[in-house]
Amino acid sequence: MIPFVRELAFKYGRPDRVSPLIRRVIAQNPGPFTFTGTGAHVVGHGEVAIVDPGPDDPRQVEAILKATRGERITHIFVTHNHLDHSPAARPLAERTGAVIYSGTTYCRPSGGGDRLEAGDDLAFRPDVALSDGQTFRGPGWTVEAVATPGHTSNHYAFALLEENALFPGDCVMGWSTSVVSPPDGDMGLYMRSLERIRARRYDALFPAHGPPIRRVDSFLAAYIVHRRQREKQILLALETGGPATVRQLAARLYADTDERLHPAACHSVLAHLLDLYRRGVIDLAGEIGMRGLWRPLFMRHAA
Incomplete structure (x- = not known):
């Protein structure tokens, strides 16, 4: 049995500190695929990065700006271009001057009668396309791009090196298993990405949906099984x-x-x-x- 983590104390629009270097702001997009909503993570202090800003909702953009008042957002990292993760990136960048980083924009969109609620953000374009192992720095923080294809072909996770922590996007979720949706999603690649994350021995995972995962190895082992x-x-x-x-x-x-x-x-x-x-x-x-x-x-x- 997967030891899911579902207890989550939060309030929409409120930044909650989840580690010394990380704050989380949850978007108001709860649902069967998003749990309580998409968690945008603020990394660092003073000059900060945002991981997965969230859906096309002005309330989420304003909540992130309020949470970082008096600071400067320099980087916006997007794990993948789904409608619950990437749409807020561009309006947030326009308000702050931050640079948006993500995988390549190419994907084979899902469709038909089984189209998922969290569909593809086909309008999304990053400013910079990532490469595996690329690193970014701010005052007191270092983020590494970790290629984790499978949930989507262009999915990236982001490692915060100072805390040996990972933002796995939708590759791993604490409250549920992740959806792998062909033709862009690929189960073979997804399983290899899970094994790669497990092999790196992170101390904590901060998914975009649900609470942090602290017992990482046992959780990932059960996820794979x-x-x-x-x-x-x-x-x-x-x-x-x-x-x-x-x-x-x-x-x-x-x-x-x-x-x-x-x-x-x-x-x-x-x-x-x-x-x-x-x-x-x-x-x-x-x-x-x-x-x-x-x-x-x-x-x-x-x-």
Whole structure:
């Protein structure tokens, strides 16, 4: 079982100190995919950086400006261009003169009837595209860009070196598992990103949604095991229940899950299926995607 962390004391618009160098301001965009809302993290004192400023909401921009009154925002780091993370970056930069940093703008947008609530911010453009290992400095703080593709192809996390802490964006969330949504999301890359984060032995994770994660290694170990178990469940469902579409598999595997999350479940199931298919573990009849009929490899020549 994943040791989720869901207890969170906060007030919208109020900056809460979560470590000596980090303050958090939560946006007013609660929902089934965002928990209480997107947490914008303020790094440092005097000259500060913002990680994931949040949605297109003037209240969030004003709350961040109020939280940093008397200081100067120099850097804005965006983990990925989803509508709950990146839209506030540009208006905040225009008000402060800060430079926006993120991964490449290219992504293959999700769509169709299973489009997720937190969709793609296709208008987002950073001022500077990141490269893995790139570092940035301010008074008393150093931030390293850590490539963590999988949730999206251009996802980056940001390490605060002075505290051996990581802002994992949506790669890791304390309150829930993360959605991996093809075609831009990739389960194989996502699993490698989780392993990479775990190998770096951070002391704390500060996700964009939910409370900080302090017991990092045990949490990530359970996070990884959960995904591997889900993979085994999908294989078992195909072997025992026969060929199935993504929606049929999701209905079997997520029968006890809030129906509002079923579209996300379909995307994660598809991501697992695509990874298994590329690894030669399962086969497919029909088109790659939600409508295809997925089946165990040994059924390739059946019927």
